[in-house]
Amino acid sequence: MESVRAVVYLSVCLSVLTSLCQGQRSADSQLPSAPDEPILGLTTNELAEALQGLLDEADSRVGLSVEKKASVIPRCDVGERCAMKHGPRIGRLCDCLRGTACNTFFLRCY
Template sequence: MESVRAAVYLSVCLSVLTSLCQGQRSADNPLPAAPDEPVLRLAEALQGFLDEADSSAGLSMEKKASVIPRCDVGERCAMKHGPRIGRLCDCLRGAACNTFFLRCY
Protein backbone atom coordinates (compact mmCIF):
# COMPACT_ATOMS: atom_id res chain seq x y z
CA MET A 1 0.00 0.00 0.00
CA GLU A 2 2.87 2.35 0.83
CA SER A 3 4.45 1.76 -2.59
CA VAL A 4 1.18 2.71 -4.31
CA ARG A 5 0.94 5.87 -2.23
CA ALA A 6 4.58 6.75 -3.02
CA ALA A 7 3.97 6.20 -6.76
CA VAL A 8 0.91 8.46 -6.67
CA TYR A 9 2.79 11.20 -4.81
CA LEU A 10 5.69 10.94 -7.25
CA SER A 11 3.44 11.19 -10.29
CA VAL A 12 1.58 14.18 -8.86
CA CYS A 13 4.87 15.94 -8.04
CA LEU A 14 6.22 15.26 -11.52
CA SER A 15 3.08 16.56 -13.20
CA VAL A 16 3.15 19.75 -11.11
CA LEU A 17 6.85 20.20 -11.84
CA THR A 18 6.35 19.80 -15.60
CA SER A 19 3.45 22.25 -15.64
CA LEU A 20 5.55 24.82 -13.74
CA CYS A 21 8.54 24.30 -16.03
CA GLN A 22 6.46 24.94 -19.15
CA GLY A 23 6.12 28.57 -18.08
CA GLN A 24 9.89 28.93 -17.60
CA ARG A 25 10.98 28.30 -21.23
CA SER A 26 13.44 30.76 -22.68
CA ALA A 27 12.28 33.29 -25.29
CA ASP A 28 15.05 32.43 -27.78
CA ASN A 29 13.84 28.81 -28.12
CA PRO A 30 10.06 29.09 -28.39
CA LEU A 31 8.13 25.87 -28.70
CA PRO A 32 4.54 25.69 -29.88
CA ALA A 33 2.09 26.01 -27.05
CA ALA A 34 0.68 22.68 -25.96
CA PRO A 35 -3.07 22.44 -25.60
CA ASP A 36 -4.56 21.88 -22.16
CA GLU A 37 -6.10 18.58 -23.26
CA PRO A 38 -3.11 16.34 -22.30
CA VAL A 39 -3.06 17.89 -18.82
CA LEU A 40 -6.76 17.13 -18.43
CA ARG A 41 -6.20 13.55 -19.60
CA LEU A 42 -3.41 13.17 -17.04
CA ALA A 43 -5.62 14.55 -14.28
CA GLU A 44 -8.45 12.18 -15.22
CA ALA A 45 -6.06 9.22 -15.33
CA LEU A 46 -4.66 10.09 -11.91
CA GLN A 47 -8.16 10.48 -10.48
CA GLY A 48 -9.15 7.07 -11.87
CA PHE A 49 -6.00 5.53 -10.42
CA LEU A 50 -6.69 7.05 -7.00
CA ASP A 51 -10.30 5.87 -7.03
CA GLU A 52 -9.16 2.36 -7.92
CA ALA A 53 -6.49 2.39 -5.19
CA ASP A 54 -9.03 3.57 -2.59
CA SER A 55 -11.51 0.86 -3.51
CA SER A 56 -8.87 -1.88 -3.34
CA ALA A 57 -7.52 -0.49 -0.05
CA GLY A 58 -11.00 -0.66 1.46
CA LEU A 59 -11.28 -4.33 0.60
CA SER A 60 -7.90 -5.19 2.07
CA MET A 61 -8.74 -3.31 5.28
CA GLU A 62 -11.98 -5.30 5.62
CA LYS A 63 -10.05 -8.55 5.37
CA LYS A 64 -7.60 -7.57 8.08
CA ALA A 65 -8.93 -7.73 11.61
CA SER A 66 -6.29 -5.51 13.19
CA VAL A 67 -8.68 -3.92 15.67
CA ILE A 68 -8.83 -5.96 18.89
CA PRO A 69 -12.18 -5.71 20.73
CA ARG A 70 -12.31 -4.61 24.38
CA CYS A 71 -12.95 -7.00 27.32
CA ASP A 72 -14.61 -6.22 30.62
CA VAL A 73 -13.08 -7.25 33.96
CA GLY A 74 -13.61 -10.98 34.51
CA GLU A 75 -14.02 -11.85 30.81
CA ARG A 76 -11.72 -14.25 29.01
CA CYS A 77 -9.03 -12.22 27.24
CA ALA A 78 -6.63 -14.85 25.87
CA MET A 79 -6.42 -18.45 24.72
CA LYS A 80 -3.51 -20.84 25.17
CA HIS A 81 -2.14 -22.54 22.05
CA GLY A 82 0.53 -24.88 23.35
CA PRO A 83 3.41 -22.73 24.62
CA ARG A 84 1.94 -19.59 23.03
CA ILE A 85 -0.90 -17.37 24.22
CA GLY A 86 -3.24 -15.83 21.66
CA ARG A 87 -5.06 -12.59 22.41
CA LEU A 88 -8.85 -12.63 22.12
CA CYS A 89 -9.49 -9.09 23.29
CA ASP A 90 -7.83 -6.14 25.01
CA CYS A 91 -8.69 -5.41 28.64
CA LEU A 92 -10.13 -2.02 29.58
CA ARG A 93 -7.91 0.73 30.97
CA GLY A 94 -6.78 -0.08 34.49
CA ALA A 95 -7.14 -3.83 33.96
CA ALA A 96 -4.67 -6.38 32.64
CA CYS A 97 -4.87 -9.85 31.18
CA ASN A 98 -3.77 -12.49 33.72
CA THR A 99 -1.59 -15.01 31.86
CA PHE A 100 -2.41 -17.83 34.32
CA PHE A 101 -6.21 -17.52 34.40
CA LEU A 102 -6.40 -15.90 30.93
CA ARG A 103 -8.96 -13.38 32.18
CA CYS A 104 -9.00 -9.64 32.74
CA TYR A 105 -8.43 -8.60 36.35
Protein backbone atom coordinates in the same frame (compact mmCIF):
# COMPACT_ATOMS: atom_id res chain seq x y z
CA MET B 1 5.28 -3.22 0.48
CA GLU B 2 2.92 -2.56 -2.40
CA SER B 3 1.37 0.40 -0.57
CA VAL B 4 4.81 1.99 -0.29
CA ARG B 5 5.40 1.34 -3.98
CA ALA B 6 2.05 2.95 -4.89
CA VAL B 7 2.83 6.02 -2.78
CA VAL B 8 6.25 6.35 -4.43
CA TYR B 9 4.74 6.08 -7.93
CA LEU B 10 2.08 8.66 -7.06
CA SER B 11 4.61 11.09 -5.62
CA VAL B 12 6.87 10.73 -8.68
CA CYS B 13 3.92 11.36 -11.02
CA LEU B 14 2.82 14.41 -9.04
CA SER B 15 6.34 15.85 -8.93
CA VAL B 16 6.75 15.40 -12.71
CA LEU B 17 3.39 17.04 -13.34
CA THR B 18 4.28 19.89 -10.96
CA SER B 19 7.60 20.53 -12.66
CA LEU B 20 5.95 20.48 -16.10
CA CYS B 21 3.24 22.87 -14.94
CA GLN B 22 5.83 25.24 -13.45
CA GLY B 23 7.58 25.36 -16.85
CA GLN B 24 4.28 26.08 -18.63
CA ARG B 25 3.30 29.04 -16.41
CA SER B 26 3.25 32.43 -18.05
CA ALA B 27 5.10 35.46 -16.73
CA ASP B 28 1.80 36.96 -15.58
CA SER B 29 0.99 33.85 -13.51
CA GLN B 30 -2.54 33.81 -14.88
CA LEU B 31 -4.61 30.75 -15.59
CA PRO B 32 -5.56 30.08 -19.21
CA SER B 33 -8.89 31.59 -20.23
CA ALA B 34 -10.30 28.31 -21.59
CA PRO B 35 -10.80 25.67 -18.84
CA ASP B 36 -10.72 22.74 -21.30
CA GLU B 37 -7.52 23.81 -23.04
CA PRO B 38 -5.41 20.69 -23.66
CA ILE B 39 -2.43 20.20 -21.36
CA LEU B 40 0.05 17.60 -22.60
CA GLY B 41 -2.58 16.50 -25.12
CA LEU B 42 -5.18 15.83 -22.41
CA THR B 43 -8.02 18.00 -21.16
CA THR B 44 -8.47 18.82 -17.50
CA ASN B 45 -11.35 16.36 -17.17
CA GLU B 46 -9.29 13.53 -18.65
CA LEU B 47 -6.42 14.30 -16.29
CA ALA B 48 -8.80 14.34 -13.33
CA GLU B 49 -10.32 10.98 -14.37
CA ALA B 50 -6.85 9.45 -14.80
CA LEU B 51 -5.76 10.66 -11.37
CA GLN B 52 -8.97 9.37 -9.77
CA GLY B 53 -8.42 5.97 -11.39
CA LEU B 54 -4.86 5.88 -10.09
CA LEU B 55 -5.99 6.77 -6.56
CA ASP B 56 -8.77 4.15 -6.62
CA GLU B 57 -6.29 1.51 -7.78
CA ALA B 58 -3.84 2.48 -5.02
CA ASP B 59 -6.62 2.29 -2.40
CA SER B 60 -7.66 -1.17 -3.55
CA ARG B 61 -4.08 -2.42 -3.26
CA VAL B 62 -3.39 -0.86 0.14
CA GLY B 63 -6.40 -2.35 1.90
CA LEU B 64 -8.24 -0.89 4.83
CA SER B 65 -6.63 -0.43 8.21
CA VAL B 66 -9.96 -1.47 9.75
CA GLU B 67 -9.42 -5.07 8.66
CA LYS B 68 -8.85 -7.47 11.53
CA LYS B 69 -5.30 -8.71 11.75
CA ALA B 70 -4.45 -12.08 13.26
CA SER B 71 -1.93 -10.73 15.75
CA VAL B 72 -4.06 -7.83 17.02
CA ILE B 73 -6.61 -8.45 19.78
CA PRO B 74 -9.26 -5.74 20.28
CA ARG B 75 -9.61 -3.96 23.64
CA CYS B 76 -12.50 -4.54 26.11
CA ASP B 77 -13.97 -2.10 28.59
CA VAL B 78 -14.51 -2.95 32.25
CA GLY B 79 -17.46 -5.32 32.65
CA GLU B 80 -17.45 -6.58 29.04
CA ARG B 81 -16.97 -10.21 28.11
CA CYS B 82 -13.32 -10.93 27.45
CA ALA B 83 -13.38 -14.72 26.96
CA MET B 84 -15.57 -17.69 26.04
CA LYS B 85 -15.44 -21.18 27.47
CA HIS B 86 -15.15 -24.03 24.97
CA GLY B 87 -15.27 -27.14 27.11
CA PRO B 88 -12.06 -27.29 29.12
CA ARG B 89 -10.49 -24.47 27.10
CA ILE B 90 -11.02 -20.72 27.37
CA GLY B 91 -10.81 -18.64 24.20
CA ARG B 92 -9.96 -14.93 24.35
CA LEU B 93 -12.37 -12.50 22.72
CA CYS B 94 -10.53 -9.29 23.58
CA ASP B 95 -7.80 -7.83 25.78
CA CYS B 96 -8.78 -5.94 28.94
CA LEU B 97 -7.69 -2.34 29.42
CA ARG B 98 -4.63 -1.45 31.47
CA GLY B 99 -5.22 -1.96 35.19
CA THR B 100 -7.91 -4.60 34.66
CA ALA B 101 -7.73 -8.36 34.13
CA CYS B 102 -9.96 -11.00 32.63
CA ASN B 103 -11.70 -12.94 35.43
CA THR B 104 -11.65 -16.63 34.41
CA PHE B 105 -14.76 -17.45 36.47
CA PHE B 106 -17.06 -14.66 35.22
CA LEU B 107 -15.20 -14.29 31.87
CA ARG B 108 -15.43 -10.51 32.17
CA CYS B 109 -12.92 -7.68 32.65
CA TYR B 110 -12.61 -6.57 36.30
